[in-house]
Amino acid sequence: MSELLIKGGRVIDPSNGINGIFDLLLIDGLVVQVAEDMKSETATVIDATGKWVTPGLIDIHTHLREPGYEYKETIATGSMAAVAGGFTSIACMANTNPVNDNAEVTRLIIETAKREAVANIYVIGAVTKGLNGKQLADIGDMKEAGIVALSDDGKCVGALSVMRSAMEYAGMFGLPIIEHAEDPGLSLGTVMNEGFTSLKLGLPGNPTASEEVIVSRDAVLAGYLDVHIHIAHVSSKGAVRAIREAKERGVRITAEAAPHHFSITDETCDNFNTMAKVAPPLRTDEDVAAIREGLADGTIDCIATDHAPHAVNEKELEFELAAFGISGLETAVPLSLALAREGVMSEEKLIETMTCAPAGIIGIDRGTLSEGAVADVTIIDPNSEWTVDPENFASKGRNTPFAGWRVKGRAVMTIVKGKIVYEC
Amino acid sequence: MDLSGHNLSAKRIVSMSELSVADIDLILDTAKAMKGISEREVKKAPTLRGRTVINCFMEPSTRTRTSFEISGKRLSADVINISGSGSSLTKGESIKDMMENLEAMKPDLLVIRSAHSGVPLQVAGWIDCPIVSAGDGRNEHPTQSLLDLMTIKETKGKLSGLNISIIGDILNSRVARSNLTAMKTVGCNVTVCGPATLLPRKIEKFADQVTTCRETAVKDADVIMTLRIQRERIGQAKFPSLREYSKHFGLNLKVMEKARKDVLLLHPGPINRGVEISPEVADGPWSSILEQVTNGVAVRMAILYLMTGGVRQN
Numbered sequence: 001m002s003e004l005l006i007k008g009g010r011v012i013d014p015s016n017g018i019n020g021i022f023d024l025l026l027i028d029g030l031v032v033q034v035a036e037d038m039k040s041e042t043a044t045v046i047d048a049t050g051k052w053v054t055p056g057l058i059d060i061h062t063h064l065r066e067p068g069y070e071y072k073e074t075i076a077t078g079s080m081a082a083v084a085g086g087f088t089s090i091a092c093m094a095n096t097n098p099v100n101d102n103a104e105v106t107r108l109i110i111e112t113a114k115r116e117a118v119a120n121i122y123v124i125g126a127v128t129k130g131l132n133g134k135q136l137a138d139i140g141d142m143k144e145a146g147i148v149a150l151s152d153d154g155k156c157v158g159a160l161s162v163m164r165s166a167m168e169y170a171g172m173f174g175l176p177i178i179e180h181a182e183d184p185g186l187s188l189g190t191v192m193n194e195g196f197t198s199l200k201l202g203l204p205g206n207p208t209a210s211e212e213v214i215v216s217r218d219a220v221l222a223g224y225l226d227v228h229i230h231i232a233h234v235s236s237k238g239a240v241r242a243i244r245e246a247k248e249r250g251v252r253i254t255a256e257a258a259p260h261h262f263s264i265t266d267e268t269c270d271n272f273n274t275m276a277k278v279a280p281p282l283r284t285d286e287d288v289a290a291i292r293e294g295l296a297d298g299t300i301d302c303i304a305t306d307h308a309p310h311a312v313n314e315k316e317l318e319f320e321l322a323a324f325g326i327s328g329l330e331t332a333v334p335l336s337l338a339l340a341r342e343g344v345m346s347e348e349k350l351i352e353t354m355t356c357a358p359a360g361i362i363g364i365d366r367g368t369l370s371e372g373a374v375a376d377v378t379i380i381d382p383n384s385e386w387t388v389d390p391e392n393f394a395s396k397g398r399n400t401p402f403a404g405w406r407v408k409g410r411a412v413m414t415i416v417k418g419k420i421v422y423e424c
Numbered sequence: 425m426d427l428s429g430h431n432l433s434a435k436r437i438v439s440m441s442e443l444s445v446a447d448i449d450l451i452l453d454t455a456k457a458m459k460g461i462s463e464r465e466v467k468k469a470p471t472l473r474g475r476t477v478i479n480c481f482m483e484p485s486t487r488t489r490t491s492f493e494i495s496g497k498r499l500s501a502d503v504i505n506i507s508g509s510g511s512s513l514t515k516g517e518s519i520k521d522m523m524e525n526l527e528a529m530k531p532d533l534l535v536i537r538s539a540h541s542g543v544p545l546q547v548a549g550w551i552d553c554p555i556v557s558a559g560d561g562r563n564e565h566p567t568q569s570l571l572d573l574m575t576i577k578e579t580k581g582k583l584s585g586l587n588i589s590i591i592g593d594i595l596n597s598r599v600a601r602s603n604l605t606a607m608k609t610v611g612c613n614v615t616v617c618g619p620a621t622l623l624p625r626k627i628e629k630f631a632d633q634v635t636t637c638r639e640t641a642v643k644d645a646d647v648i649m650t651l652r653i654q655r656e657r658i659g660q661a662k663f664p665s666l667r668e669y670s671k672h673f674g675l676n677l678k679v680m681e682k683a684r685k686d687v688l689l690l691h692p693g694p695i696n697r698g699v700e701i702s703p704e705v706a707d708g709p710w711s712s713i714l715e716q717v718t719n720g721v722a723v724r725m726a727i728l729y730l731m732t733g734g735v736r737q738n
């Protein structure tokens with residue numbers, strides 16, 4: 001018997017419309033009750049006064065790099081970064097080496113995770129073999145092995161005919177396709193947003209149209225076939241608009257935004273700062289505002305980090321040669337909390353975008369404190385101020401443009417299946 | 425020469441945006457004095473004896489590399505040339521490791537050329553040795569800009585208030601970028617011109633006028649600068665053919681009829697005769713293309729002198 005009684009915190013559970021001071025009792029890895037003034041003789045009591053108690057946060061977009069790129073991150077270190085950042089469940093992308101395009105790799109990831117991960121790991125399979133954009137991956141086999149979604153993330157499924165087949169085939173298995181929306185032609189060779197800063201730096205610029213055309217195209221196809229398409233890391237105003245319009249006409253489209261895309265702009269690339277190199281690229285103030293608006297009005301359903309760890313030497317390179325990506329798991333909470341603090345959205349809505357909303361997109365039974373649910377819980381101190389120091393990251397990836405930022409809010413305790421896996 | 429009391433405010437020359445009007449004046453004045461050395465029978469001054477300059481060219485270049493090498497040798501510096509393409513040069517070593525190794529050999533100045541934008545600036549952040557950019561990607565080519573300014577000032581007697589038109593592949597040109605910045609600093613009025621596919625977005629924030637009509641660009645210009653057009657842009661669908669480019673954007677005698685009689689014509693070289701410029705125009709009375717090359721050596725001598733402690737108390 002393991003019992004945890006979390007007392008006096010502000011429980012925010014959007015899946016049940018709960019937002020108030022309550023106690024939360026967890027027994028044997030399950031949620032027992034959310035109620036006022038609970039007492040227990042046997043439970044370990046945790047004082048959460050002044051803190052938020054939320055369903056364990058969920059990140060449906062991470063790169064755990066294993067198998068193949070263990071020098072960047074492993075399932076173990078990625079999961080430690082997750083819980084340090086307040087995430088109890090993460091989904092990992094398929095662009096490993098070998099690519100997760102068959103059941104054998106899927107099973108390897110799931111087995112490794114069972115053995116070594118401190119967080120719940122959900123697995124995303126590739127849409128196409130070797131991410132080649134041509135032949136379908138072993139989608140049915142991977143579904144049997146346990147994947148929750150499909151994505152060629154890192155690459156866009158370029159050919160419309162292939163995307164159509166993928167959508168129809170994946171639809172049979174109830175798997176959403178997660179699209180990395182960048183037109184391969186328009187974004188070819190580009191390394192940052194196309195605009196004033198790219199002009200100033202003489203770097204090849206990626207037009208926002210590159211994202212908007214793919215989102216529009218996918219929305220048309222998903223509507224035509226009546227399947228679920230999910231747009232990863234929305235970066236541009238045009239993409240937000242295209243998603244909003246598609247939702248209005250009833251297309252089954254969902255979307256996510258990454259904290260870097262609603263926190264900073266392409267000016268961060270100034271002085272050839274490779275830490276700000278990411279795909280899709282950081283855009284402009286106008287785009288940041290549109291993404292915030294999209295999150296607030298529900299056009300964008302959830303927050304996802306696109307955690308993309310890299311080794312130091314992959315960033316200390318010529319800007320054009322440096323790796324794309326930001327190590328995002330351990331800065332997501334403060335950057336997201338800023339949205340609530342700045343009045344973009346309510347605290348409850350914000351927690352929704354990090355719990356039940358992402359759970360719904362990949363169809364997992366997490367992100368809730370309903371009675372009988374798995375006891376994944378995050379305790380957040382919304383007022384804790386701290387300075388981002390990548391040297392203290394649990395992730396192997398220290399690649400962040402937020403180093404040195406003074407931020408507010410962090411997970412102070414992370415509980416996975418009733419077990420305290422992180423505490424600070 | 426006596427330049428004591430004068431000093432560059434910049435510790436590196438990687439971007440024209442880091443040079444003040446006073447810096448530019450100092451470099452051009454020094455270059456004027458240096459030009460005299462190149463005209464002597466014995467083209468050598470002992471000024472930089474004992475100083476070591478490493479020319480690190482990670483992108484193939486003949487004229488800029490030669491120009492830097494001659495500049496160093498005319499001032500008696502020990503000049504070491506390292507060249508090759510990025511990967512063959514670093515042999516799997518990162519650019520940062522390579523630069524730290526070069527610095528450990530204690531050069532007084534590192535001249536860096538790279539096919540990638542930003543490298544000289546990045547290197548300046550990694551090591552303490554003074555850095556001079558010899559061109560990086562599409563970003564900047566400061567010494568080219570300075571030799572252009574020198575040539576313009578020699579011919580026109582001033583820089584401020586001049587109308588300058590830059591015609592060609594603005595998108596891919598580091599020469600255009602450095603000149604746009606520098607010419608703004610010294611008070612020129614700059615027009616850029618080229619096919620819409622080769623005019624970068626937001627260029628209107630850099631240039632005073634933007635046009636796709638070469639006649640408009642040529643009309644009131646005191647200085648016209650044409651840029652080299654590369655055949656590979658056809659493969660990138662930027663324009664249909666060199667013939668069509670030449671027909672609509674090239675400088676020929678007919679277009680030059682619209683220009684002022686005293687217009688100065690510049691080209692950073694190497695020239696594609698018959699593409700961006702017709703042979704008659706390249707060899708015409710406007711052209712200062714060879715003078716630019718001569719001034720390139722003078723400007724680079726001035727920079728080596730100013731950067732390696734030529735004005736240091738000894």
Ligand SMILES: [Zn+2]
Binds near residue numbers: 153154155180279306
């Ligand atoms: Zn992606």
